[in-house]
Amino acid sequence: MNATPRITCFGELLLRFNTQMGLRFVQSNALNIHVAGAEANVAVLLARLGLDSRMVSRVPDHDLAEMALGELRKYGVNTSGVAKGGERLGTYYVENGNHLRPTQVIYDRSGSAYAQLKTGMIDWEKQFAETTLFHWSGIAAALSGSAAEVCNEAIELAYKKGITISADFNYRRKLWNYGLEPKEVMPDLLRYCKVAVADLDSVAIYFGIDTKEGLTYRARFEHCFSLIKEKMPLLNTFAMSFRVVEGLNHVYFAGVAHEGEFYYSTIHALPFVTDQIGTGDAFTAGLLYGLSSGFSPEKMIEWATACGVMKQSIHGDWALINKEEIEAFIKSGISTKINR
Structure with missing residues (x-):
């Protein structure tokens, strides 16, 4: 890739409202606010x-949206490609689970x-000036038929310009509500991807x-790659992370198929998880950073996995x-050492 990579990310910028101190929605009288969104x-x-x-999106021209953009800029993201228009900033609400019950998410993103x-x-044309990699995800195409068309508009131009295209499959069942099934939309959008991150469920959808559940995750991943390569002929780097709960530990590791060879990360046992949301996005960012920095495949997957692990120690969507x-x-x- 270019020695000075410029990565353009496209998707919805959101506000996340989170219950406090592990409370359920029905117990809460206050919510914490985080700026969020998979691509952000x-x-x-x-x-x-x-x-x-760089972030490309569309937000309303009001103070809540400006607050969200200000948070992106605070951490160094260029927001000059964010268009203004419409009336609503998408939101979602989170009730954190634990080892006994799952985390609950309620979306409010329609319209x-x-x-x-x-x-x-x-x-x-302007957004892709000097862009070396364009990243989007399945969520960007899930919200409306017109948003999926904009994804296609961007992907077609990026491909014509020779820009590397990266996608996270990012399937969200609750978001596909505009009359088309994901299988009718996503394969065509993914055809030009050179880099992809997925999980076994999204590949099946x-x-x-489908891969046999009785096989090891490594065997399922390798079988999955052999089949998806037929659907995505330009695919050069394909990564997948895995989470297994063993007792009270979350076991987390990942694999990458890069230029036809398979590489796997160290297996990490996490005794405690603060916030799982955003883990896959941190993993993806670590992978893209490794690719952009010219890391070896072994180092690249270790970096991506480390980013995914460390995100789980941080409240909110962002891996700070x-x-x-x-x-x-x-x-x-x-x-558990104290740095002082």
Whole structure:
């Protein structure tokens, strides 16, 4: 890739409202606010790692949206590509679970400024000037038919310009409500991807590719890649992370298929998880940083996995970590040491 990579991320910028202290929705009389969104999560970590990271989206012209944009800029993300228009900023609400019950998410994104995006509203020629990698996700196409058309508009131009295209499959069942099934939309949008992050469920939903549950995760991943390569002929780097709950520990590891070879990370046992949301986005950002920095595949998957692990120690969507912390984690693993 270019020696000075510029990564452009496209998707919806959101506000996340979170219950406090592990309370359920019905118990809560106050909510914490975080700025969020899958692609924004990637952009923030890439900026914190020192890359030229840019966010393209559409938000209303009001103070809540300006607050959200200000948070992106605070962490180094260029927001000059965010269009203004519409009346609603998308939101979602989170009730954190624990080892006994799952985390609950309620979306309120219908009719948002982003969902009302139409082709021609974003000057992609301008946004792709000097862009070396374009990143989007399945969520960007899930919110409305017109948003999916804008995804296609961007992808087609990026491909014509020779820009590397990266996608996170990011399937969200609750968001696909505009009359088309994901399998009718996503395969065509993914055809030009050179880099992709997925999980076994999303691959099955988008492409009808199933792997045998009795096999190891490594075997399922490798089988999955052999089949998806037929659907995505340009695919060069394909990564997947895995989480297994063993007793009270969350076991987390990942694999990457890169240029036809398979590489796997260290297996990490996490005794405690603060916030899982955004883990996959941190993993994706670590992978893109490794690719953009020319890391070996072995180092790249260790970096991506470390980013995914460390995000789970942080409240909110964003992996507010830095290079030194990631490198220390890769070297020494989980630490309870006090830095002073």
